[in-house]
Amino acid sequence: MLKMDIQKVDLFYGEFQALKGVSMPIQANKITALIGPSGCGKSTLLRCLNRMNDLIPNVRIQGTILLDNFNIYEPGARVEDIRKRVGMVFQRPNPFPMSVFDNVVYGLRVAGNFNKSFLAEKAEKSLKAAWLWDNVKDRLRDSALDLPLDQQQRLCIARLIAVEPEVILMDEPCSALDPIATAKIEELMNELRASYTIVIVTHNMHQAARVSDFTGYMLLGEMVEFGVTSEVFITPKDKRTQDYISGKYG
Amino acid sequence: MSQKSETVVYYVLQFIALSAMGSLLLIALFILKEGFPFILEEGPSKFLFSSTWEPAKEHFGIFPMLVGSVWVTFGALVVGGPLGVAGAIYLVEFTPKGLMRIIKPVIELLAGIPSVVYGFMGVAVLAPLIRTYIGGPGLSVLAASLILGIMILPTVMSISMDALNSVPPSYKEGSLALGATRWQTQYMVVLKAAKSGILASIILGMGRAIGETMAVIMVAGNAVKIPNSVLDSVRTLTANIALEMGYATGRHRQALFATGVVLFLVIMMLNSFAMWSLKERRKK
């Protein structure tokens, strides 16, 4: 089932065109990976999906991005609502400078929930879903900034899960982590796939091959190839994809 | 540059730096030496908490001035604190970068306006307005609070702006990505992250308000009595020193120095508190 659909999106940073007629389907409850060399526009495309690019001055976007058949760039669409449905995990873990608990329930408070027992229950559930509960259950009141990096990243995932988004966007979520922490996050993603639609940007091809169901290969702002991950990696149709995957490029 | 001339430059600079610090230290010592014995002699509690200030009759109680300083400073904070912080948030968050490049220097320029000009505005415009529309003599706690509130705005704003600017953008992104509005992001994350810097800005503004003299003399009315309302005239510690130092002799003169000591201690305390809270922020 189609969860989101990117249709012929052009994006300009001032004069510079960072995305050129990009189209890509995003299937529900699957992991879609975006790969490509640095600077090809992966992050830019990902940030289109929850309208984070709106924050950058002088950005111009054309085209359509559907979320359950609703164009998120429709004039009058409420950005806050879109971002509640399409959440994001950033490259560097960015927990807020507050306690672990306050981090997890942040999104709920933003949405107007202040009932203590409800928040506590949600916090526990979300932390469990992010496999963090056992690490932090005795230090919920401690500052989140004191956690090790991989736990910080899982906390960022937990605080996203707490608001029950439909889609989770991840921009190189493991690039600040060591291999063991990376493996844990990958495992977690695999688990989350049952309930969420995930789009992950990675410059690590092996990671894309390991975790994703679909893969899009981007180059210089264009979507060169998109398909089922195994096909993209084993029998790429485009010569440029072949070169990239065999390590001749990037 | 040769090794030798470098050494010379080093010692010259060191001498200049040390003599600057040295002269500050001497001033502090001088004030302490002149004023402190008087406090001990008179008895600290009598000096601080007695309400009669009649130098001719050897009554030296600075309580009315202490209260005056507190009222006026508190009033300045009520006026300048929220205004300054809100202004800083607005400028940092909702003003385009290009415009900011003009506005920031203008704010810093405001800090350079001589206080007598502020005082003049108070006397010529504000006091008559208060007298006509609200009541009282016009020259009052209210007038002084408003003028001082405006005078501390540049301090509060520019330090608050620095604090807000140093909040990592990733906090803001994280909040917006969870569906928070810009306002929610401001008060739930950015303000929290910048709170020690903002606190420091308010404390430094407070130090400025307590220490201000000329503008206060011009607009506060300077009556030596404990005010009953914001419309009453007051005299502050600084005003007391400036008004009487010119003709004071003997114990009267010592009493004024002692007033200076009290002022000095209060400002030192505020500044150390501000430094401490700035350091707290850096630790995070």
Ligand SMILES: Nc1ncnc2c1ncn2[C@@H]1O[C@H](COP(=O)(O)OP(=O)(O)O)[C@@H](O)[C@H]1O
């Ligand atoms: N805020 C911005 N302003 C101007 N150009 C940008 C901005 N962000 C990214 N770019 C440019 O857009 C291109 C794509 O960037 P990005 O999406 O970050 O690539 P990737 O994530 O694939 O490394 C790059 O050439 C980059 O320099």
Ligand SMILES: [Mg+2]
């Ligand atoms: Mg990127």
